[in-house]
Amino acid sequence: MIACVVGTRPEVVKMAPIIAALRRRNLPHCVIATGQHHDWSMMGSFLTGFGITVDHQLVLTDRSLLGSFVEITAGLGALFAAEPPKLVLAVGDTTTVVAAAFAARKTGSAFGHVEAGLRAFSRELPEEEHRICADALADLLFAPTSFAVANLTREHVNGRVILTGNTVLDALREHRPAVATERHGVLVTIHRQETVDDPQALASVIAQIDRLGRDHDVVWPLHLRTRAKAQEAQLTLPRHATITEPLGHVEFLARLANARLVVTDSGGVQEEAAILGTPCVTVRAHTERVETLEAGVGLLALPGEIYEVASRIFADWAAFARPLPELYGDGRAGEKIAHACDEWLSRSILRELVA
Ligand code: UDP
Numbered sequence: 001m002i003a004c005v006v007g008t009r010p011e012v013v014k015m016a017p018i019i020a021a022l023r024r025r026n027l028p029h030c031v032i033a034t035g036q037h038h039d040w041s042m043m044g045s046f047l048t049g050f051g052i053t054v055d056h057q058l059v060l061t062d063r064s065l066l067g068s069f070v071e072i073t074a075g076l077g078a079l080f081a082a083e084p085p086k087l088v089l090a091v092g093d094t095t096t097v098v099a100a101a102f103a104a105r106k107t108g109s110a111f112g113h114v115e116a117g118l119r120a121f122s123r124e125l126p127e128e129e130h131r132i133c134a135d136a137l138a139d140l141l142f143a144p145t146s147f148a149v150a151n152l153t154r155e156h157v158n159g160r161v162i163l164t165g166n167t168v169l170d171a172l173r174e175h176r177p178a179v180a181t182e183r184h185g186v187l188v189t190i191h192r193q194e195t196v197d198d199p200q201a202l203a204s205v206i207a208q209i210d211r212l213g214r215d216h217d218v219v220w221p222l223h224l225r226t227r228a229k230a231q232e233a234q235l236t237l238p239r240h241a242t243i244t245e246p247l248g249h250v251e252f253l254a255r256l257a258n259a260r261l262v263v264t265d266s267g268g269v270q271e272e273a274a275i276l277g278t279p280c281v282t283v284r285a286h287t288e289r290v291e292t293l294e295a296g297v298g299l300l301a302l303p304g305e306i307y308e309v310a311s312r313i314f315a316d317w318a319a320f321a322r323p324l325p326e327l328y329g330d331g332r333a334g335e336k337i338a339h340a341c342d343e344w345l346s347r348s349i350l351r352e353l354v355a
Helices: 009-024 040-049 065-082 095-106 126-137 146-154 167-174 199-215 224-232 249-258 267-276 290-294 303-315 333-354
Strands: 002-006 029-033 087-091 110-114 140-143 160-163 186-189 218-221 242-244 261-264 280-282 298-300
Touching: 002 009, 002 065, 002 095, 009 029, 009 040, 009 087, 009 110, 009 167, 009 267, 009 333, 040 249, 065 095, 087 095, 087 333, 095 110, 095 126, 110 126, 110 333, 140 146, 140 333, 146 160, 146 290, 160 333, 167 267, 167 333, 186 199, 199 218, 199 224, 199 303, 249 267, 261 267, 261 303, 267 280, 267 290, 267 298, 280 290, 280 303, 290 298, 298 303
Parallel strands: 002 029, 002 087, 087 110, 110 140, 140 160, 186 218, 186 261, 218 242, 261 280, 280 298
Antiparallel strands: none
16 A cells, blocks of 8 residues: 655645556555645645545644644554555655654655655755655655756665656646736745745735736735735735635646746746746745756745846846746656556565565
8 A cells, every 4th residue: 555645735736646647557545634734725626626535634733833743743653553554655845744754664664755855955944854854764765856866866865766757747737727829917926934934024025026016917826824924914915916815726827827927935836837938036045946047947036136036037038938847857757656656566565575
């Protein structure tokens, strides 16, 4: 049995192609949702959109960083102890991923980390710690790019590293958006802790988005965390932008494919923007999606620099607006991961027989 663990919307998007490939190969698997994202707009609509049925649902009572880590680790540990999976898979860099890695290894299951090897080279980011821990514990490391492979090689990880491409491309092809001939407007997503938990940084983002909204049609589907943090800090959302609830994946991709620019601190959105040829202002001091910067389709901006960096992109728009799906493989990453799991399980059964 392979246990596929998901906690947040991007994990559903990126796990979906793997689940589909496991299904095609008739490999026994189950899906566990950890409850990190739990409402319809951030989780339910994504599971339904990809036709995924959850076999086990954890319910969290403590949503603090430490509390959720402890609860998810204990909840997964109990499930794995009751019915030990041979292999546990998790994707990305959230609390769910690092908890899944520990729970798997502490109960005798192997762990496979999807999207292994990403590094922003900034230890202040909780995501970076999660990635490093998950990669250190993993038996199988599915690296999406050659940059990720190089990072893992440098760290001498113990597990087996396999270059697969990123399942974000497979998922995007499943939800392929129509692209209009004329692109229009700016799409915004902001949710990372280092930005929205800092009232000054969030105020700065809001002011910059408002300024952009005076020149362009700006749509900002607001992450639930961002809405809560803005309320907590008593910040008024930009008047010159259309604020919406989080969008479903199909609608979000359609907007991204037809925008002239995206302003985001999201990992997955940086990748989808590069695939679709939507120039990207990445609101971060560092990014682990270095391939987008190397390829010249995105620029970093600190919160106070968003308007200026966006203006630089608009001034040379065609140079940034290049669709580069090949950055993330050939759209068959899910299939490659399922194949590697299949092979690994067959070998482990052989090892057990010989022992
Ligand atoms: N997304 C979406 N609706 C939205 C915002 C984002 O469907 O309103 C999708 C987006 O297409 C991408 C994923 O959510 O696939 C990115 O998730 P998020 O930004 O929450 O997390 P990250 O990728 O930074 O971990």
